[in-house]
Amino acid sequence: xxxxxxxxxxxxxxxxxxxxxxxxxxxxxxxxxxxxxxxxxxxxxxxxxxxxxxxxxxxxxxxxxxxxxxxxxxxxxxxxxxxxxxxxxxxxxxxxxxxxxxxxxxxxxxxxxxxxxxxxxxxxxxxxxxxxxxxxxxxxxxxxxxxxxxxxxxxxxxxxxxxxxxxxxxxxxxxxxxxxxxxxxxxxxxxxxxxxxxxxxxxxxxxxxxxxxxxxxxxxxxxxxxxxxxxxxxxxxxxxxxxxxxxxxxxxxxxxxxxxxxxxxxxxxxxxxxxxxxxxxxxxxxxxxxxxxxxxxxxxxxxxxxxxxxxxxxxxxxxxxxxxxxxxxxxxxxxxxxxxxxxxxxxxxxxxxxxxxxxxxxxxxxxxxxxxxxxxxxxxxxxxxxxxxxxxxxxxxxxxxxxxxxxxxxxxxxxxxxxxxxxxxxxxxxxxxxxxxxxxxxxxxxxxxxxxxxxxxxxxxxxxxxxxxxxxxxxxxxxxxxxxxxxxxxxxxxxxxxxxxxxxxxxxxxxxxxxxxxxxxxxxxxxxxxxxxxxxxxxxxxxxxxxxxxxxxxxxxxxxxxxxxxxxxxxxxxxxxxxxxxxxxxxxxxxxxxxxxxxxxxxxxxxxxxxxxxxxxxxxxxxxxxxxxxxxxxxxxxxxxxx
Numbered sequence: 215x216x217x218x219x220x221x222x223x224x225x226x227x228x229x230x231x232x233x234x235x236x237x238x239x240x241x242x243x244x245x246x247x248x249x250x251x252x253x254x255x256x257x258x259x260x261x262x263x264x265x266x267x268x269x270x271x272x273x274x275x276x277x278x279x280x281x282x283x284x285x286x287x288x289x290x291x292x293x294x295x296x297x298x299x300x301x302x303x304x305x306x307x308x309x310x311x312x313x314x315x316x317x318x319x320x321x322x323x324x325x326x327x328x329x330x331x332x333x334x335x336x337x338x339x340x341x342x343x344x345x346x347x348x349x350x351x352x353x354x355x356x357x358x359x360x361x362x363x364x365x366x367x368x369x370x371x372x373x374x375x376x377x378x379x380x381x382x383x384x385x386x387x388x389x390x391x392x393x394x395x396x397x398x399x400x401x402x403x404x405x406x407x408x409x410x411x412x413x414x415x416x417x418x419x420x421x422x423x424x425x426x427x428x429x430x431x432x433x434x435x436x437x438x439x440x441x442x443x444x445x446x447x448x449x450x451x452x453x454x455x456x457x458x459x460x461x462x463x464x465x466x467x468x469x470x471x472x473x474x475x476x477x478x479x480x481x482x483x484x485x486x487x488x489x490x491x492x493x494x495x496x497x498x499x500x501x502x503x504x505x506x507x508x509x510x511x512x513x514x515x516x517x518x519x520x521x522x523x524x525x526x527x528x529x530x531x532x533x534x535x536x537x538x539x540x541x542x543x544x545x546x547x548x549x550x551x552x553x554x555x556x557x558x559x560x561x562x563x564x565x566x567x568x569x570x571x572x573x574x575x576x577x578x579x580x581x582x583x584x585x586x587x588x589x590x591x592x593x594x595x596x597x598x599x600x601x602x603x604x605x606x607x608x609x610x611x612x613x614x615x616x617x618x619x620x621x622x623x624x625x626x627x628x629x630x631x632x633x634x635x636x637x638x639x640x641x642x643x644x645x646x647x648x649x650x651x652x653x654x655x656x657x658x659x660x661x662x663x664x665x666x667x668x669x670x671x672x673x674x675x676x677x678x679x680x681x682x683x684x685x686x687x688x689x690x691x692x693x694x695x696x697x698x699x700x701x702x703x704x705x706x707x708x709x710x711x712x713x714x715x716x717x718x719x720x721x722x723x724x725x726x727x728x729x730x731x732x733x734x735x736x737x738x739x740x741x742x743x744x745x746x747x748x749x750x751x752x753x754x755x756x757x758x759x760x761x762x763x764x765x766x767x768x769x770x771x772x773x774x775x776x777x778x779x780x781x782x783x784x785x786x787x788x789x790x791x792x793x794x795x796x797x798x799x800x801x802x803x804x805x806x807x808x809x810x811x812x813x814x815x816x817x818x819x820x821x822x823x824x825x826x827x828x829x830x831x832x833x834x835x836x837x838x839x840x841x842x843x844x845x846x847x848x849x850x851x852x853x854x855x856x857x
Contacts, residue, residue, distance in 0.1 A: 221805055222536030228796060229400075229540040230377055232789065259472035261786070263479030266301075266463040268401075274354040274612055275491050276542055281518030283495035286440065288429035290495075291488040296449045298484035304456030304628075305477020310470035311631040312461045314762050316771075321564045324641065326758045327630050330568060332642045336623060337564040339645065341557045343619040345590065348553040349597025350612045355542060356602050357516070358523050363539070371598045374543060378550045379591030399790050403820060404538050405490045407812050411529035412497040422493070425500045436516075438610045443664025447617070451667055455620045457628035462556055469766045494525040501525075531810040533800045550594065558586035617663045618656060622648025625674045633679060634759050638751050639743040640681035647733065648674035654729060658722060660715035669709075677740070684737065685744025695741055703734030769846050787828030794820025 283290040315323045321340060325333040352375050360367040416422050431442040456477070463480075464473040498521035502508050510524055511517035526538050562583030567574045574582075601611055625648065626641030652670045655661040661669075677684075687695040707730040714722060766772075798817035801809065 219532045219535075221533045221800065222539065225533065225536030225796075225800075226539055226543070229543065232792070257466045259467045259475040260479060262463045262467050262472075263476040264483070266460055266476055266480040267483040274351055276522045277354040277358045277519040278610075278612060279491065280495040280498075280522035281516070281520075282435055283492050284499045284518050284521045285435050286433045287426050287496065287499070289431065289433055289440070289445075291492045292429075292445055293448060294487040294492055295485075296445065297452060297487055298481050300449055300452035301456050301460075301477060301484050302481030304453040305460055305464070305480065306474060307453075308457040308628055308631050309460070309464045309473040309477050311762050312464035313467065313470045313473040313766055314764060315465060315631070316761065316766075317461075317465060318559065318563060321560050321627075322568075323758070324627065324630065325564070325568055326754060328626075328638045328641045332626075332639070332645075333564055334569055335642060335645055336627065337560050339619065339623055339649070341560050341565075343615060343623070344553045344557050345593055346597060346615050347612065348550050348590075348594040349601050350615065351550055351553075352594055352598035353601040354519075356598060357519055358542065359539065361510075361520065362523060362527060367602055368599060371602065372595055375550070375591055375595040375598065379554060379588065399820065399823070400537065400540055400793060402486075402490070403816055404534070404540075407534070407816060408526050408529060408538070409490060409493050411812075412494045412525050415525075415529065416497050416500050422496060422500060426496055436610050438613075439662045441662065441664060443668070444662065445664075447664040447667030447671075450671055451617060451620050451624075454624045454628055454671075458624035459620075461627075462559075468772050469768050491522075495521050498522070498525050531812065533797075533805065534810070534812060534816070537797065537816075553594065554587050554590045557590050558583045561586035561589075613663060614656075617667055618652045619649070621667065621671050622646075622652060622674050625671070626678055629675075629678060631762065634755065635682050636678060637681050637685055637744045637747045638755065639740065639746070640678050643681060643736075643740040643743070644674045644678040647677050647736075650733060655710070658725070658729075659710060659713065661713065662715070665713070681740070681744045682747075684741040685747060688738070688741035688745040692738075695738060699734050699737040702737060703730050706730050706733070769849065784828050787824045787826075790824030790827060791821050792824075794818070794824060 279290070279294070282293070317323045321333055321336045324336055352371055355374055356367040356371040359365070359370050363370070413419055413422060416425065431445075433440045460477065460480075463476050467473050467476060502511070502521070502524075505511040505517045505521070508524075511520060523538075523542070527535060530538055562579050566582045567579050571578070604611060622645050626644045630636065630641055648670050651673050652666060655666045655669060684695065684698075687698070707727060710730065711726060794817045797813055797820065801813035801817065
């Protein structure tokens with residue numbers, strides 16, 4: 215395996231400079247929270263779709279997920295492939311409704327749809343989850359770059375985390391989306407080159423297929439069990455998670471049609487996952503069946519996390535190794551920049567304004583949001599320094615957070631846009647029950663990810679959709695409500711006590727009945743809250759859904775504000791051309807090892823792609839602006855330039 219040379223470090227430095235430059239470009243172009251957190255609803259759907267794709271994976275794909283593929287083979291490829299279908303289904307459930315909600319924070323609508331208590335609970339839980347996942351992603355980049363670059367893992371975590379923080383603080387959601395697209399171009403270009411080169415190491419795809427063990431649905435990875443139930447559970451979690459968690463990408467575009475296109479594009483892009491990110495680790499499993507016998511891995515903590523990078527360092531020439539490292543950074547920077555921006559939006563609007571300072575001005579909320587971005591960056595770096603030394607491994611840590619917190623929060627956020635009859639306290643009960651059952655089954659009973667997801671999903675969803683009925687029973691038939699509560703406790707206890715997976719001994723036997731009685735009794739408590747639904751509450755919900763049923767008037771609500779989708783296409787196109795030209799320069803300069811055909815292929819693809827984007831994108835932008843200018847004029851709308 216080759217070692218990085220000076221030229222590789224130059225490439226990485228150039229990439230960092232490019233990302234910072236994009237952030238500073240938008241520094242003085244963002245005037246309010248709508249610009250900063252929702253892009254002024256003027257972000258093109260294709261940019262937002264790519265950003266949604268990029269946001270949901272990071273260097274974790276090259277580390278933890280690569281180690282999972284190395285260990286489980288075809289099983290992991292199924293896991294990677296499920297994302298395409300989950301993203302398509304989940305996005306089509308709620309994308310248009312998110313756009314019609316006309317919000318700036320994904321939790322903002324819960325104040326109107328539910329109540330302030332639910333909004334605050336969601337705000338704290340979602341912020342906590344995103345911060346934890348951000349720490350895992352940053353730990354992943356530190357883990358996989360420390361060894362090949364010969365740098366201290368702490369230095370990498372603090373350096374990369376700080377750079378992401380600077381350009382996200384400077385440019386808001388615009389910078390996140392634009393850098394996501396540039397990072398997407400780098401990532402896809404390099405990995406597409408890596409795949410055929412890695413296949414050549416084992417004699418091609420047919421030979422690789424012959425050497426991979428057949429598909430099985432029973433695996434233990436770093437002492438955690440994975441089976442078919444895990445695959446089905448992850449599909450359910452991802453589908454509902456996209457319906458709720460893709461909000462920022464859906465409401466930042468101009469209309470409902472664009473919002474749906476965002477999800478469709480992300481789903482199509484995820485079809486590439488098994489091929490692009492699955493083949494190199496499979497090649498590694500054939501080349502190095504025993505990692506302890508390979509010098510590169512022999513002294514590494516969690517060596518399986520490094521198989522993808524080892525293959526790349528074996529096949530890529532000098533110079534392109536630096537481009538590949540830039541792609542790794544691209545993946546993590548994309549995910550983390552979205553975490554910083556999303557969580558700061560929640561803190562500024564949902565926590566600060568709605569809970570602590572309802573009279574805050576737009577500029578005050580804007581300043582708090584930017585301060586929150588800095589705070590998020592510091593906290594995420596702190597968690598990353600803890601996670602990088604965990605024996606669970608990057609993949610298992612990520613799965614633990616994902617399966618524990620995702621469904622309880624995603625179900626009420628997503629289905630609150632769909633089911634009008636659910637009382638305003640229904641979401642609070644759904645979140646509480648889901649988190650309670652998830653912690654109980656995972657940590658007390660030792661359940662695997664699949665069964666845990668099933669039970670959490672069913673219980674969260676049932677209490678959510680049945681909340682109106684339970685409220686009616688509290689007012690009209692409390693005996694029946696008490697009977698239902700008792701029967702629920704009995705059935706739940708039998709289910710849990712017959713499926714204890716770890717040896718909890720006396721402690722579990724004593725505490726389990728108490729914990730089940732608590733959740734059974736909470737049925738009556740929540741039913742009392744559901745019964746509080748007043749005429750005014752229902753009128754508020756009706757008003758909210760009236761807005762959801764009202765199509766977005768693009769001319770009036772977006773373009774009449776006086777701004778248009780300027781600079782997006784030319785900026786992305788020019789950055790893509792610049793990257794392609796830089797790779798071509800490496801080929802032309804008298805640098806040893808840079809005369810490989812891969813340089814010419816990469817540079818040509820990037821320059822042609824960037825040039826086409828610049829020309830045709832700008833042409834489309836002008837036509838769109840002219841169309842809405844005419845409509846604004848014909849309808850006699852006033853264009854009010856935002857200050």
